[in-house]
Amino acid sequence: MNDSARADALLANLPRAGRGRLKVFLGAAPGVGKTYAMLQAAHAQQRQGVQVVAGVVETHGRAETEALLGGLPQQPLLRSQYRGVTLEEMDLDGLLRASPELALVDELAHSNAPNSRHAKRWQDVQELLAAGIDVYTTVNVQHLESLNDKVRDITGVQVRETLPDWVLQEAFELVLIDLPPRELLQRLREGKVYVPEQARAAIDAFFSQTNLSALRELAMHTAAAQVDADLAHGYRQLGQEAPPLRGRLLVGVDGDQQAERLVRHACRVAQRRHLPWSLVHVDNGKLRDESARQRLQSAQQLAERLGGEVVLLRAGEVARTLLQHAAERRASLVLVGQSRDRLRRRLFGAGVAARLLRENHGLEINVLDREAQPPAPHTAAKRVWIWRHYLLALLATALAAGLAWAVSSVLALPNISLVFLAAVLLVAVRSSLGPALACAVLSFVSYDFLFIPPNFSLSIQREEDVLTLVFFLLMAALTGNLAARQRRQLQALRETQAQTSQLLDLSRKLTVATDRQAVLSAASQHLDGWQDLHVCLLERGSEGLLQAAIGQMPGLSDNERAAADWAWQHGQAAGHGSDTLPNGRWWWWPLLVDEQPLALLGVRPRDSTALTAQRRRLLMALAQPLAQALARARLGEQLEAARLHGETEQLRSALLASVSHDLRTPLTAMRGGIDSLLALGAAIPPDDRRELLEGTRDEAERLDRYIQNLLDMTRLGHGSLKLARDWVAPADIVASALQRLRVVLAPLRVSTEVPSELPLLFVHAALIEQALVNVLENAARFSPPDGRLQLQVDVRDEQLCLAVSDQGPGIPEAEREKIFDMFYTAARGDRGGQGTGLGLAICQGMIGAHGGSIQVADGIDGHGTCITLCLPLPPQPTAESQDS
Structure with a gap:
C-alpha cells in the first residue's frame, strides 16, 4: 500500500472540527425494534450524563416504546x-437552539411536509451534525x-422515500437490529406493529415470509459491507492490506475435460473447510470448439447447483487475473487443474499453475492432478477443415511470393518482406494460429530462397541477412498471433452479443407482461421469430397431462411424450440430441424455479x-x-386471489354488521308513522297526515334502495369477489352517482369540479359508483340544510382522487382511523345519525x-369532513386496445 492511501485513511478517521457523529439503527422492515433499541441506547447515554433530547420519535402507539420515550426530554x-x-x-430550529449533546431523530428517510426547510429528514440530520450535535437515527x-x-x-412495491447511500456510509456506527420473519409476523398479528386492520393489509401487501427474508438478507449484506469497509479502512491506517478473515475458495476452470471434476473437488474442499467458494473462468479470447464450450457451461451449471458463485472475467493473462480477483475477494485458497501436457509448457513452465505458484504472495495454491483421458476422436470432416486452413497458408505464401517477385524491381529488399507479412496477416484473420505460423515459416523460406543473395539458394552469405530473416520470422509470428487472437475475440464477441441481444429482447417483452397470458x-412472439425451429411450450393441465401453453399441442410419438415426461419429472434436458431418450424429433428443456417445473x-x-x-x-439462457x-x-x-378473498370476507362481514343498524332505522320511522295514523286516524289534520305519509314513503324508498344495494353486493360477492373491470371515464361515474342521488342532494348546494381531460380508470364501474354514492349520501345526511357539498376530481401521485367535502359536524381527528372499523360506532362518525347506506367499511x-x-x-373551510377515494391509474390504453 502506498503512503498516499494510508494518509487518506488517517485523515478520514479524524473527526471533522465541530461536527457531530451519526449512529444508525438499521432494520429489515418496520416492527423489528429499531426505535426501541435507539431509545434504550439513549437511556444508557443519559445515565452517563449525556444531555439527550428526542427530536422526533414515532412510537406508532406501541406501549413499550411510549414508556421508554416518556423518560426522555422531548422537543x-x-x-x-x-x-x-x-x-x-x-x-429543527428548536433543536439547534437547544443544542443538546445527543438528538434522537426517527425515520431518517422521511419526507418533510411541504414548505419545510429541507425536503428530506436526512438533510435535517446533516444540519444537526454540522452544528456539532450527535444524532441517533433509524432507517429500514x-x-x-x-x-x-x-x-x-x-416486494413489488416502489419505495418512494429514499436516501443516498453515502449518508449511511458516513455513519460513525451502524447497528443492525434483526428479528426473524416469523417473530415479526407474529408481532404484526398481535397488533404490536400496526392496528389489526392495517396489520392484515400489511401482511397481504408487503409483510410476507418471502419478502421479509429477502429484506433481512439485504440488511445483513448492507451491515456486512459496512463492517468490511471499516475493517479495510482500519488496516489502511496502518499501511497494510486487510487479511482474509474467513477466506474464500476460488476454483479456476477452463473448458477442458477436467472441468466438472475440478468443480466437485472444490465443493468438497469448501465444505470441509467451511468456506464460501466461487467458480472463476478467465476468457482470454482463445478459440474453443463446441465441446469445450459445452463442458464449460456444464461446469458452471454444476457449480450453481452445488451452491457456488459463478464469475466470468475477461483478460489476456489468466494467472495474473486470478490473483487480482483473489485479492479483491480476499480469497485464501485458489484451486486449479494441472495444465495440459504440452511441450512448450513443459519446457518454459508456462502453465497457469506454475505462474500462480511463481507470482502469488500468501495464497494457498492447490493443483488437482489430471486423470488419464483417452484421445478424442477426430472426424474426417474436422481433418478436412483443418487441412483447408493449411492449404490457404500455402496458397497465400505462393501468391505473396509471386507478387513480391513482380515488384522486386521497384522496391527495396526490406520492403519486400511487408508483402509476406500481409499474407501472414490474411491467413491469421481467415483461420487460426497454427496456419498463420505455418504461413510465417513458408514466407521465411520463400523470402530467403528468392530474395536473399545468393538467390535460389537457402544459404546466407552476409551476416546482416541472417539478422533480417530472424527479425522477419519473429515479426511474422507475432503479427500472426495477434491477428489470430483478434479474430478469436471478435468471434467470441459476436456470439456474446447475439446471445445478449436475444436475452435483452425477451427481457424487455417479459418486463411489461403483467399476467400469465401476457x-x-x-414468449410466443419472441420464439416465433426463429424460422429454422419449431418451438412449443407445454404445461401440466388439471388432470396432470401435458398440454400446449402456446399454440397447438404438437403431434408427439410415444417416445417423444416419454422424453417430455422425463424432462418434467427430473428437471433435466431430454429428447433429440441429449443423452436421455434421444430417438425423437423434439429436444425438451424444463423451466424450473426453486427446482419446481413450471x-x-x-x-x-x-x-x-x-x-x-x-x-x-x-435456449437455456432464454429459458431462465x-x-x-x-x-x-x-x-x-x-x-x-388471496387479496380478493380477504376483501370479500371483509365486505361480507361489513354487510352483515351494518344490516342490524341500517335496516332498523327506516323500519322504526315507518312503523312510527303507521302507528300514528292507525291510532289517531281522522283526528290528524290533513297537512300532518300528508307529512306522515310522505315521511313513510321516503323511508320506504330509502329502505328499498338499501336492500337493492345489499342484494347487488351479495351477488357480486357470491363465491368470490369478481371484478368485471373495464375502461371507464371518471366523469361518467360522477354523473351517474349524482343522478341516483338527485332527491337526496336537492336540499344542498352541490358543486362539482371535474376537469375535461382526465385519464381513464380500469375498474368495476358499478362498485366504484356505489362507493361514491355511499360517500355522497353520508355527506348529505350529515350536512345542514342549504349546506355546501363539493365533489372534486383530480390526479395526484399517479392516482385519481374523488374528494367529497361537506359542512357537517366533522369527524374528530382521533377517530378518523377508526371509522372504517366495521364494529366501531361514533355519535358523530360514520355510524351516527341516520346511518350511512352501506357504510364506510364497505366503501373501503x-x-x-x-x-x-x-x-x-x-371539510370545506376547515369544517365538516372530506372523504377522498383514491384509485391507481394504470398505463392508459392505446387506440388499438380500446377498439378491440
Whole structure:
C-alpha cells in the first residue's frame, strides 16, 4: 500500500472540527425494534450524563416504546396545515437552539411536509451534525437508494422515500437490529406493529415470509459491507492490506475435460473447510470448439447447483487475473487443474499453475492432478477443415511470393518482406494460429530462397541477412498471433452479443407482461421469430397431462411424450440430441424455479438436424427469464386471489354488521308513522297526515334502495369477489352517482369540479359508483340544510382522487382511523345519525379490491369532513386496445 492511501485513511478517521457523529439503527422492515433499541441506547447515554433530547420519535402507539420515550426530554413538534390536514414535523430550529449533546431523530428517510426547510429528514440530520450535535437515527434497508430497484423486484412495491447511500456510509456506527420473519409476523398479528386492520393489509401487501427474508438478507449484506469497509479502512491506517478473515475458495476452470471434476473437488474442499467458494473462468479470447464450450457451461451449471458463485472475467493473462480477483475477494485458497501436457509448457513452465505458484504472495495454491483421458476422436470432416486452413497458408505464401517477385524491381529488399507479412496477416484473420505460423515459416523460406543473395539458394552469405530473416520470422509470428487472437475475440464477441441481444429482447417483452397470458404471448412472439425451429411450450393441465401453453399441442410419438415426461419429472434436458431418450424429433428443456417445473420448452429443427451446442446454450439462457416471469405471474395470481378473498370476507362481514343498524332505522320511522295514523286516524289534520305519509314513503324508498344495494353486493360477492373491470371515464361515474342521488342532494348546494381531460380508470364501474354514492349520501345526511357539498376530481401521485367535502359536524381527528372499523360506532362518525347506506367499511372494501385507498381530512373551510377515494391509474390504453 502506498503512503498516499494510508494518509487518506488517517485523515478520514479524524473527526471533522465541530461536527457531530451519526449512529444508525438499521432494520429489515418496520416492527423489528429499531426505535426501541435507539431509545434504550439513549437511556444508557443519559445515565452517563449525556444531555439527550428526542427530536422526533414515532412510537406508532406501541406501549413499550411510549414508556421508554416518556423518560426522555422531548422537543415539541411543529404543526402546519396543508390542504386542510394538520401535519407534524420535527422542530429543527428548536433543536439547534437547544443544542443538546445527543438528538434522537426517527425515520431518517422521511419526507418533510411541504414548505419545510429541507425536503428530506436526512438533510435535517446533516444540519444537526454540522452544528456539532450527535444524532441517533433509524432507517429500514428498503429506503436505500441503491437498493430501490431490487426492493421493487422483491416486494413489488416502489419505495418512494429514499436516501443516498453515502449518508449511511458516513455513519460513525451502524447497528443492525434483526428479528426473524416469523417473530415479526407474529408481532404484526398481535397488533404490536400496526392496528389489526392495517396489520392484515400489511401482511397481504408487503409483510410476507418471502419478502421479509429477502429484506433481512439485504440488511445483513448492507451491515456486512459496512463492517468490511471499516475493517479495510482500519488496516489502511496502518499501511497494510486487510487479511482474509474467513477466506474464500476460488476454483479456476477452463473448458477442458477436467472441468466438472475440478468443480466437485472444490465443493468438497469448501465444505470441509467451511468456506464460501466461487467458480472463476478467465476468457482470454482463445478459440474453443463446441465441446469445450459445452463442458464449460456444464461446469458452471454444476457449480450453481452445488451452491457456488459463478464469475466470468475477461483478460489476456489468466494467472495474473486470478490473483487480482483473489485479492479483491480476499480469497485464501485458489484451486486449479494441472495444465495440459504440452511441450512448450513443459519446457518454459508456462502453465497457469506454475505462474500462480511463481507470482502469488500468501495464497494457498492447490493443483488437482489430471486423470488419464483417452484421445478424442477426430472426424474426417474436422481433418478436412483443418487441412483447408493449411492449404490457404500455402496458397497465400505462393501468391505473396509471386507478387513480391513482380515488384522486386521497384522496391527495396526490406520492403519486400511487408508483402509476406500481409499474407501472414490474411491467413491469421481467415483461420487460426497454427496456419498463420505455418504461413510465417513458408514466407521465411520463400523470402530467403528468392530474395536473399545468393538467390535460389537457402544459404546466407552476409551476416546482416541472417539478422533480417530472424527479425522477419519473429515479426511474422507475432503479427500472426495477434491477428489470430483478434479474430478469436471478435468471434467470441459476436456470439456474446447475439446471445445478449436475444436475452435483452425477451427481457424487455417479459418486463411489461403483467399476467400469465401476457408472459406467454411475449414468449410466443419472441420464439416465433426463429424460422429454422419449431418451438412449443407445454404445461401440466388439471388432470396432470401435458398440454400446449402456446399454440397447438404438437403431434408427439410415444417416445417423444416419454422424453417430455422425463424432462418434467427430473428437471433435466431430454429428447433429440441429449443423452436421455434421444430417438425423437423434439429436444425438451424444463423451466424450473426453486427446482419446481413450471413449463416445458420443446424445440425441433425444421431440417431435422441436431441442435448445436451454441443454440442449446442460448435456449437455456432464454429459458431462465421466461421461467422467472411465469413464476412471477403465478405468484401475482395467487396474491390477487388471496387479496380478493380477504376483501370479500371483509365486505361480507361489513354487510352483515351494518344490516342490524341500517335496516332498523327506516323500519322504526315507518312503523312510527303507521302507528300514528292507525291510532289517531281522522283526528290528524290533513297537512300532518300528508307529512306522515310522505315521511313513510321516503323511508320506504330509502329502505328499498338499501336492500337493492345489499342484494347487488351479495351477488357480486357470491363465491368470490369478481371484478368485471373495464375502461371507464371518471366523469361518467360522477354523473351517474349524482343522478341516483338527485332527491337526496336537492336540499344542498352541490358543486362539482371535474376537469375535461382526465385519464381513464380500469375498474368495476358499478362498485366504484356505489362507493361514491355511499360517500355522497353520508355527506348529505350529515350536512345542514342549504349546506355546501363539493365533489372534486383530480390526479395526484399517479392516482385519481374523488374528494367529497361537506359542512357537517366533522369527524374528530382521533377517530378518523377508526371509522372504517366495521364494529366501531361514533355519535358523530360514520355510524351516527341516520346511518350511512352501506357504510364506510364497505366503501373501503370496494376501493381496496381495486388496490385503492380512502383518506379522511377536514371539510370545506376547515369544517365538516372530506372523504377522498383514491384509485391507481394504470398505463392508459392505446387506440388499438380500446377498439378491440
